[in-house]
Amino acid sequence: MTSKKSMKSAFESMMFVWGEPLDVKLAAEIFNINWRDAYDCFKELEDEYEQENRGIRIREINKSFQFVTPEENIEYIERLCTPVKHKRLSQSALEVLAIIAYKQPVTRGEIEAIRGIKCERVIEGLQRKELVSEVGRSTGIGRPILYGTTDVFLKNFGFKNLKELPDIEDIEGTINSDEPSDSVDLQQIALTLPEK
Amino acid sequence: MGYKVKLGIFEGPFDLLVYLIENAQMNIYDIQISEITRQYLSYMEAMRKLDVPMAAEFMVLAAALIEIKSKMLLPRTAPSEEGPAAEDPRTDLVEKLLEYKRFKLLAEMLQQQEEQGLRIMEKPQEDLSVYTGQPDEYLDLDLRQFVSAFNLFLRKKKKVEEIRKHHIRSEKQRITAEARMADIRDFFREDPFREADFKDLIERKDDKYDIALTFSSLLEMMKEKKLEAEQKYIYGDIKVKATEFLIKGESDDE
Numbered sequence: 001m002t003s004k005k006s007m008k009s010a011f012e013s014m015m016f017v018w019g020e021p022l023d024v025k026l027a028a029e030i031f032n033i034n035w036r037d038a039y040d041c042f043k044e045l046e047d048e049y050e051q052e053n054r055g056i057r058i059r060e061i062n063k064s065f066q067f068v069t070p071e072e073n074i075e076y077i078e079r080l081c082t083p084v085k086h087k088r089l090s091q092s093a094l095e096v097l098a099i100i101a102y103k104q105p106v107t108r109g110e111i112e113a114i115r116g117i118k119c120e121r122v123i124e125g126l127q128r129k130e131l132v133s134e135v136g137r138s139t140g141i142g143r144p145i146l147y148g149t150t151d152v153f154l155k156n157f158g159f160k161n162l163k164e165l166p167d168i169e170d171i172e173g174t175i176n177s178d179e180p181s182d183s184v185d186l187q188q189i190a191l192t193l194p195e196k
Numbered sequence: 197m198g199y200k201v202k203l204g205i206f207e208g209p210f211d212l213l214v215y216l217i218e219n220a221q222m223n224i225y226d227i228q229i230s231e232i233t234r235q236y237l238s239y240m241e242a243m244r245k246l247d248v249p250m251a252a253e254f255m256v257l258a259a260a261l262i263e264i265k266s267k268m269l270l271p272r273t274a275p276s277e278e279g280p281a282a283e284d285p286r287t288d289l290v291e292k293l294l295e296y297k298r299f300k301l302l303a304e305m306l307q308q309q310e311e312q313g314l315r316i317m318e319k320p321q322e323d324l325s326v327y328t329g330q331p332d333e334y335l336d337l338d339l340r341q342f343v344s345a346f347n348l349f350l351r352k353k354k355k356v357e358e359i360r361k362h363h364i365r366s367e368k369q370r371i372t373a374e375a376r377m378a379d380i381r382d383f384f385r386e387d388p389f390r391e392a393d394f395k396d397l398i399e400r401k402d403d404k405y406d407i408a409l410t411f412s413s414l415l416e417m418m419k420e421k422k423l424e425a426e427q428k429y430i431y432g433d434i435k436v437k438a439t440e441f442l443i444k445g446e447s448d449d450e
Contacts, residue, residue: 017322017324017327018321019318019319019320019321019322020320020321059316059318066318067318067319068316068317068318069316069317069318070316071312071315071316072315074314074315074316074317077317086314088307088310088311088314089306089307089310091207091303092207092208094303094304094306094307094310095207095299095300095303097303097306098299098302098303098305098306099299099302101302101306102299102302114292114295114296114299115207115208115210115296115299116208116209116210116253116256116257116292116296117207117208117209117210117251117253118251118253155313155318156310156313156314157306157309157310157313158309158312158313158316159309166305168298168302
């Protein structure tokens with residue numbers, strides 16, 4: 001049987017060549033080991049790169065691993081290459097995305113009920129960006145389409161998996177705890193609004 | 197109470213209402229409905245004056261606000277009467293607003309996450325065909341891509357077929373008017389007194405080029421007084437007869 005050391009080395013090479021997130025399942029099959037062992041190898045590698053503060057890091061997305069650059073180096077990368085203009089999501093797109101991320105699988109009707117306005121176009125836009133996709137049909141009347149987030153969403157927003165999304169209760173807590181003295185804090189929110 | 201109207205920044209009626217409530221520094225659990233309704237309606241009025249089209253959803257919320265306002269005017273049932281005190285008419289709205297605010301905050305959180313995510317670079321997958329060393333490719337297509345690829349193939353095939361048709365036709369175009377006229381002459385010399393239908397002179401009746409060629413040959417031969425033709429009515433059959441000139445005039449032919 002291959003030693004763990006050479007296996008980890010092989011995983012590194014595979015990730016390098018693969019570029020895209022490499023599925024742990026695929027890597028495990030190649031060595032004919034069980035999934036858990038392969039996953040641990042990747043996790044160890046991730047830690048090693050992290051601890052040594054390397055300019056390449058390993059990122060986990062939905063049980064796949066990939067080489068990426070650390071956040072703090074973006075400045076130098078941008079100096080090296082012409083900065084790419086990243087189009088950020090609009091406020092409404094972010095709201096719809098938040099609803100889909102937290103309520104998935106969710107129908108358009110449910111999204112619209114929360115936002116109080118039609119969201120068809122926004123959802124289409126998110127689908128085009130491959131951040132959300134149709135994940136099935138509801139059993140309700142008319143069998144409406146159910147939407148969910150994709151791996152691209154996890155990747156672009158820096159989540160390893162959906163469990164990593166901050167707790168909805170925590171966010172709610174910040175509203176509620178503000179409540180007694182909300183006048184000060186809410187005013188700050190109101191001031192930031194017109195910048196949209 | 198004055199407030200600044202910011203145009204086009206509200207993502208929906210709830211967004212506007214949340215803004216108004218926060219701007220007025222009201223407690224979301226104790227909204228002063230009449231004041232907020234007044235502000236909401238004057239905002240809508242301002243938008244209407246500016247001819248900004250407002251989504252119907254804004255109207256729906258305006259109606260809901262007015263409904264709540266009117267319910268607030270009614271005396272609430274005294275607690276001593278049967279059952280618990282009537283529900284605060286604002287409860288529904290407050291719940292919806294809280295739900296909306298929650299996702300607004302989550303959206304802000306996502307925005308920060310996105311900002312962070314944009315600072316991380318990944319490398320796209322390179323061309324791996326050099327590693328596989330085998331010519332066979334694995335098609336990584338979903339059904340929709342496959343269907344569109346197939347449609348593209350069909351369209352291409354149709355085009356090629358059309359080009360082929362043209363190609364064959366162009367070969368046949370080597371049949372010249374002269375050749376056709378010779379054919380017609382031979383046709384009548386076999387039996388000088390036959391009265392033929394124009395259609396009989398055409399070799400390939402489904403071929404427009406052949407029809408046109410035969411027709412122009414006929415006209416040419418009529419001009420040379422070698423043929424006589426008659427059509428009794430429009431779109432009717434054309435009867436063609438040879439003249440003496442055609443039958444006897446062999447020696448004239450070049």
